[in-house]
Amino acid sequence: MSFINKMLPNVSLIWPDVWQATLETLYMTIVSAIIAGILGLALGVWLVVTDQNGITPHPVTYNILDKLVNIFRSIPFVILLTVIYPLTKAIVGTSIGNTAALVPLVVGTIPFYARQVQTALVQVDPGVIEAAQAMGASNVDIIFRVYLREGLPDLIRVSVLTLISLIGLTAMAGAVGAGGLGNLAVSIGYQRYQSDVTIVAMLIILVMVFLVQGIGDWLTRRTTHV
Amino acid sequence: MSAPIIDLKDITVTFKNKTSTVHAVKNVSLQVAKGDVYGIVGYSGAGKSTLVRTINYLQVPTSGTATVNGQVMGQLSKNALRLARRKIGMIFQHFNLMNSRTIAANIDYPLRYSDLNTAQRQKKVADLLTLVGLQDKADAYPAQLSGGQKQRVGIARALANDPGILLCDEATSALDPKTTQEILGLLKHLNQTLGITIVLITHEMAAVKAVCQHVAVMEQGEIIERGSLLDIFSQPQQPLTKDFINTAAQLDVALAEVRKQPAVVNLADNARLLHLTYVGASTDAPLIASLYQQYGVTANILYGSVEFLQDTPVGNLIVILSGDPAQFPEAFADLRGQGVTVTELDPKGTVVA
Known part of the structure; x- marks a missing residue:
């Protein structure tokens, strides 16, 4: 322990x-992963089913959703943080702190995840969808029992990707008033020149990322039968 | 005759996009009797897959009506349509199994819509697996199976809700010839034992020949010829039909070889190169012998084959007849009178029939 203390004085x-x-x-x-996960998944599925090759094509809905996703994905997160601050205040009551950071994190993650979900699900074999329709499956059945089931390995893959990018976003949110390791690294490590704090914050985040990646890979293997 | 189990009336399917309009199916009517095995043949793009999808309304026709099992498909509510589809099984070229589920779970999938309880469903799945000969594969995943086995699973799944109709969309086109024969044999068996009506779409006449009782030939969205298997095979009218049949009988290959032979290349003036086709009883009559006795015409057989279609022999001969040319018209007429189709072939040509 004394060695560690010597290496990391601050x-x-x-x-x-x-x-x-x-x-x-x-x-x-x-x-934010749970909230954005549910909403992003729903939005992704909505995009897939209203697509012109989807099970209930609806060009108007698809185009609106598609544009919205594109617009929100284009906003840099640092700007999003400040732009939606009135919304944050309306929902959470304050615009600083961890809970307040959830709003921009969720808003920033939903379109990213939705697009990832969409790309994962459009790869489900259309023939399998058609077979389910031929068997008399309803659209709800097809979404839950075919799309989400057949697309599961890909969904896990894109969820890992999203989760890792979300960890990155929390660090950025930390820099502008939320807490967390990002805040620690910036307000103590960087601003007080205590670079060992920055390094430790980074290492902890790396461990989180590796854990997420490892668990994701394991789950993907478990659910892939090809 | 009772009402057909499938009755398509004036079906037209048109696909439109910004730049073009495609008439996939043009004003096609088709009746399939209960218990029939009906083949629809055509090259890809002929509209056969689109046509067959109007039977279970996976493809809504632009105009026309599809009446299946006595129900007008276009008048059904969404819910009623789903119920109707459960009585129409379908199998596909690429099997379309769910890779995330075991074989048993794939077959069980359509049963979730049935009234059976869990134990009954398990028994049903086991029975279906036995029916298609895959008892030992229940817990395997599709990726672990061969193409033929996958199609067997597809068949078992399609039969789960005891449909009266089975639609086969190029079901053997992705399989090797031996496996194709096995799957066709299974379909024939199902037709004979369960009485299930089968509509089989294919570009291989050999598949049709193996199982079908009736055939329709499609080209550019239209049925250009239809009839019983025997009629179509013994007396094809349209060039495309002849083309399909000759390919299936490998007559095109045989004829190409025949045309290289000296006897054909240097065909004498008093000789003719002929293609003779005969069905059933005529096979037994001593045709060739009587030609010589009555008209002094000798026959040199260059190629011959006999196939059995639905247990009826169908013969194909390529012969050179020589003798007094004046006797030919009468000799040919006599052959035709005995039910033989006589086609004179150009010894140098490339046209098959």
Whole structure:
């Protein structure tokens, strides 16, 4: 332990803060992943089924959703953070802190994830969809029992990708008022020249990313039968 | 005759996009009797897949009516249409199995819409697996199966809700010849044991020959010729039909060889190169012998084959007849009178029939 303390002189004084920041990052990541995951999945499915080759083609709906997704994906996250601050305030009551950061995180992640879900699901063999229709399956059946089931390995893959990018976003949110490891790295590590704090924050984030990637790969293997 | 189980009336399907309009199916009417095995042959793009999809309304026709199992498909509500589809099985060229599910789960999938309880569903799946000869594959995944096995699973799945009709969309086109014969044999068996009506779409006349009772030939969205298998094979009218049949009988290959032979290349003035086709009873009559006795015409057989279509022999001969040319018209007429189709072939030509 003394060796670690020697290597990390500043971190060793603020271990409780590091732990706290880690929990905050986990909190922001997990909660926004759940909310954005559900909404993004729904939006992605909506895009797939209203596509002209989908099971209920609806060009008007598709085009509106498609444009919205494109617009929101084009906004840099740092700008999004500040642009939607009135919305954040309306929903959460404040625009600073971890919970407030959830709003831009969710808004920033939904279109990204929706597009990823869409690309994953359009790869489901149209023949299998047609076979299900020929068997008398309803559209709801086809969404839940064919699209989401057959596309599961790809969905897991894109979910991992999204989750990793979300971890990155929480760090950025941290820099503008939310807590977490991003905040720790910037406000202590960078601004007070305590680079060991920055490095530790980075390492913890790397561990999170590797864990997510590892679990995702394992799940993909488990669900792939090709 | 009772009402046909499938009755397509004046079906037209038109696909439109910004730049062009494609008439996939043009004003086609088709009746299929209960228990029949009906083949629809044509090259790709002829509109046969589109036509067959109007039977279960996977393709809504632009105009015309499809009446299946006594129900007018176009008048059904969404829900009623789904129920109707459960009584129309369908199998596909690329099998279209769900890779994420085991074989048993694939077959069980359509059963979720049935009234059976879990135990009954399990038994049904086991029965279907036995029916298609895959008892030992219940827990395998589609990726672990060969093409023929996958199509067997497709068939078992299509039969899960005890349909009266089975639509086969190029079901053997992705399979090797031996497996094709096995699958066709299975379809024939199902037709004979379950009485299921089969509509089979293919570009291979050999597949039609193996199982079908009736045939329709499609070209450019229209049925250009139709009839019983025997009639179509023994007396094809349209060039495309002849083309399909000759390819199936490998007559085109044989004729190409025949045309290289010296006897054909240097065909004498008093000789004719002929293609003779005969069906059933005429096969037994001593045709060639009587030609010589009555008209002094000798026959040199260059190629011959006899095939059995629905247990009726169909013969194909390529012969050179020589003798007194004055006797030929009468000799040919006599042959035709005995039910033999006589086609004179150009010894140098490339046209098959």
